Amino acid sequence: MNKGLLISFEGTDGSGKTTQIKLLSEYMHSKGLNHITLREPGGVAISEEIRSIVLDNRYKEMDQVTEMLLYAAARAQLVSQVIQPSLASGKSVICDRFVDSSYIYQGYARGLGIELVKTVNDVATRNLMPDITFFMDIDPVLALKRRFDNSQPDRLEAEGTAFQKKVYEGYIKLAGLYPDRIKIISGIHGIDAAFSQIKSYVDVLLCR
Secondary structure, eight states: OOOOOEEEEEOSTTSSHHHHHHHHHHHHHHTTOOEEEEESSOSSHHHHHHHHHHTOGGGTTOOHHHHHHHHHHHHHHHIIIIIHHHHHTTOEEEEESOHHHHIIIIIIISSSOHHHHHHHHHHHHTTOOOSEEEEEEOOHHHHHHHHHHHSOOOTTGGGOHHHHHHHHHHHHHHHHHOTTTEEEEESTTOHHHHHHHHHHHHHHHHTO
């Protein structure tokens, strides 16, 4: 039995991740490929409870180390309970955010350092990394506006444009460090063009 693929999507909130994940899921379903879609933090009961804490606007005093550890704890449970068993059974996993989010939000934008965050998350994930990661590249100010137009901002989104710009800057730098895994998908040319890029990368992986 072949191991399933772990495919992650990254980007600032409002960058179009949800739309592209839906399109990819539909495409894989049309090809008869067994897969699931997940979100981070969340995906299982314990991780969803952690999500409700870490994104709650009432906890503006949350320390950055606390934030890092909560995200890692949610990820550890999701990996143990769902992702690892799914991959081992040959089922692919499409995940809305994974370890790169912590590298960027807590490691880079919060200033904890990517190496520290990586060390913590290597324990949480049992050193599991995505087979491929798609970074949805869109101006962070536009992305934030889209998000605010659709719903109330959560605790991280409420950090404002300066923080989101820092997050975007971090993603661009990280993609430059890991070009074989992290693929930059431009949002300039529309949904269909972006998905065409994503599909071409996934097709290569499926043919391995």
